[in-house]
Amino acid sequence: MEFISTSAAPAAIGPYSQAVKLGNLLFTSGQIPLGLDGQIVEGGIKEQAHQVFANLQGVLEAAGSSFSQVVKATVFLKDMNQFGELNEIYASYFGDHKPARSTVEVARLPRDVFVEIELIAVIPVEI
Secondary structure: OEEEOOOOOOOOOOOOOOEEEEOOEEEEOOEOOEOOOOOEOOOOHHHHHHHHHHHHHHHHHHOOOOHHHEEEEEEEEOOHHHHHHHHHHHHHHHOOOOOEEEEEEOOOOHHHOOEEEEEEEEOOOOO
């Protein structure tokens, strides 16, 4: 087991790792819309979702993976009425690649953000 840490995403705000690599699998911790400065991104669901994906991209790349290698996404939304807006942004990062996904509405997220996303991805093996 290897713990992934990168400056390309905000540092963990608790006692956990940005991601854990186990064999050729990568499990990211949930990412919220924190900028690299540790501050919440201003704006609504669109601005916050783009920041979450930027953070996830940094963690994926640090581990040698990418959005095209994601097998499962879990999305936590503060308001399910924002599902459509989130879907548009989500699709822009995954394109034709369609990993399995769960989306749930939650009562509250850390720092009262609108969205949190965690991923499971494959790390390609070089031959």
